[in-house]
Amino acid sequence: MIGVPVPLKYLDGMDSLLSIVQMPAGVPVATVAIGGARNAGLLAVRILGASDPGLIDKMVSFQQNLRQTALAKGERVREQTSKG
Incomplete structure (x- = not known):
């Protein structure tokens, strides 16, 4: 549960x-x-x-996408804050 x-x-x-x-x-x-x-x-x-290995593959892909999204957002924040 x-x-x-x-x-x-x-x-x-x-x-x-x-x-x-x-x-x-x-x-x-x-x-x-x-x-x-x-x-x-x-x-x-x-x-x-x-x-179910197929679910694990989808989970890994989902997590990789989350990571890439977070990295891109972090980069945008760094760019915006450096412009001051």
């Missing part, structure tokens, strides 16, 4: 987080950040990828 704490009107999701991480013995739960549905999906792909 993958738990995704949801931020609600009160407590900003802390109540949801605590209810997930305090599951009883015998009920294993992987928990992601409050509002972290995207990371929950990525974790699920990693788990399922243990038996």
Whole structure:
């Protein structure tokens, strides 16, 4: 099970987080950040990828794209800040 704490009107999701991480013995739960549905999906792909090499290939490609996007954004920020 993958738990995704949801931020609600009160407590900003802390109540949801605590209810997930305090599951009883015998009920294993992987928990992601409050509002972290995207990371929950990525974790699920990693788990399922243990038996599906195609999923692992897609995950690696996705991560490479994320890295390239982050590097490009960082470069743009450096260029903008150096122009002053």
